[in-house]
Amino acid sequence: GAGVSQSPRYKVAKRGQDVALRCDPISGHVSLFWYQQALGQGPEFLTYFQNEAQLDKSGLPSDRFFAERPEGSVSTLKIQRTQQEDSAVYLCASSSPSGGSNTGELFFGEGSRLTVL
Amino acid sequence: AQSVTQLGSHVSVSEGALVLLRCNYSSSVPPYLFWYVQYPNQGLQLLLKYTTGATLVKGINGFEAEFKKSETSFHLTKPSAHMSDAAEYFCAVSGSGGYQKVTFGTGTKLQVIP
Numbered sequence: 001g002a003g004v005s006q007s008p009r010y011k012v013a014k015r016g017q018d019v020a021l022r023c024d025p026i027s028g029h030v031s032l033f034w035y036q037q038a039l040g041q042g043p044e045f046l047t048y049f050q051n052e053a054q055l056d057k058s059g060l061p062s063d064r065f066f067a068e069r070p071e072g073s074v075s076t077l078k079i080q081r082t083q084q085e086d087s088a089v090y091l092c093a094s095s096s097p098s099g100g101s102n103t104g105e106l107f108f109g110e111g112s113r114l115t116v117l
Numbered sequence: 118a119q120s121v122t123q124l125g126s127h128v129s130v131s132e133g134a135l136v137l138l139r140c141n142y143s144s145s146v147p148p149y150l151f152w153y154v155q156y157p158n159q160g161l162q163l164l165l166k167y168t169t170g171a172t173l174v175k176g177i178n179g180f181e182a183e184f185k186k187s188e189t190s191f192h193l194t195k196p197s198a199h200m201s202d203a204a205e206y207f208c209a210v211s212g213s214g215g216y217q218k219v220t221f222g223t224g225t226k227l228q229v230i231p
Contacts, residue, residue, distance in 0.1 A: 004160070033219075040126075042207050042221035043161070056218065091160060105151070106219060108160030 002026075004109035006092050012115045013082045021077045021112040025094030032075050033106060034067055035091040043091055049075060082116045089113045119144040119210040121191075123222035131230050136180075136195040138225045140208030143189065150191040151209040151219070152182055161207060167191065178202070203229045 005024040013019050025032050031050055035043035036059075045059040051072035060067070064082075069075040079086055090113075093106035124139040142148055149168050153161040165176025172184040178201075182193045193206060205226045211217040 035221075040224075042223045045218050045220065048218065093160075105163055105166060106153075106161070108153075108162070110158070110160045 004092055004094055004107055006109035006112050008112060009110065010113050012117065014117055015083060016081050018078065018080045019082055019114060021090050023075045023077070023092030023109060025073065025075070025092070026107055029094035029096060031094060031096040032069060033093045034077050035093065037089045037091055037111070084116050087114055087116045119148060119212060119220050121208045121210045121220065121222040123208050123225050125225055126223065127226050127228065129228040129230055130198045132200055133197050136198045136202065136227065138193040138206050138227065140191045140193065140222060141189050142191060142210045144210060144212070146212045149211045149217070150184060152176065152180070152193050153207045153209060155205045155207065198229045200229050200231065203227055
């Protein structure tokens with residue numbers, strides 16, 4: 001696709017519900033990142049994929065957070081038993097069409113805004 | 118590990134005035150440095166980046182930034198602010214080579230007063 005696409009754009013969940021957020025990266029981009037952006041804060045790294053391999057998940061805040069990218073393209077971030085502190089915008093970014101050295105230039109989607117009541 | 122500190126969460130300038138957004142970095146290795154801009158309800162967009170070579174880098178929309186190793190700074194400037202520059206600006210850093218996590222600052226919201 002022309003850009004990074006995320007869905008849903010807005011999600012309201014009751015505390016304790018499970019949610020799934022989808023990211024469709026730019027076609028051919030090998031690297032995919034998830035970030036969490038709380039209100040008034042900068043994006044905080046969650047996890048990184050190179051193709052289907054999850055190479056870094058050091059930013060996932062708890063074992064309730066799980067991400068996958070089974071075929072190396074679309075990725076899903078799943079949050080189980082949501083809590084109010086999970087309310088944030090979840091940003092997906094892709095980069096590195098050649099899969100080579102990462103110059104850090106990330107192409108971001110518009111984000112999925114999660115509100116947990 | 119790398120980190121960035123952005124001085125000033127809010128900056129106001131008059132239309133036509135100089136824009137200066139401050140960023141200092143901390144890195145144990147030669148850093149790559151970036152400025153991203155975020156308009157309301159949108160994702161982040163790259164303004165400019167420093168990887169190697171010339172320390173003064175020019176980006177889109179008339180912005181530029183200078184990498185100063187001695188000051189560990191990468192401040193963003195624009196000679197003359199335009200109303201359309203009102204947005205939030207994020208400084209970011211990563212290490213160089215291979216996979217490197219990009220770490221963002223807390224952001225500076227720029228207000229342009231007509």
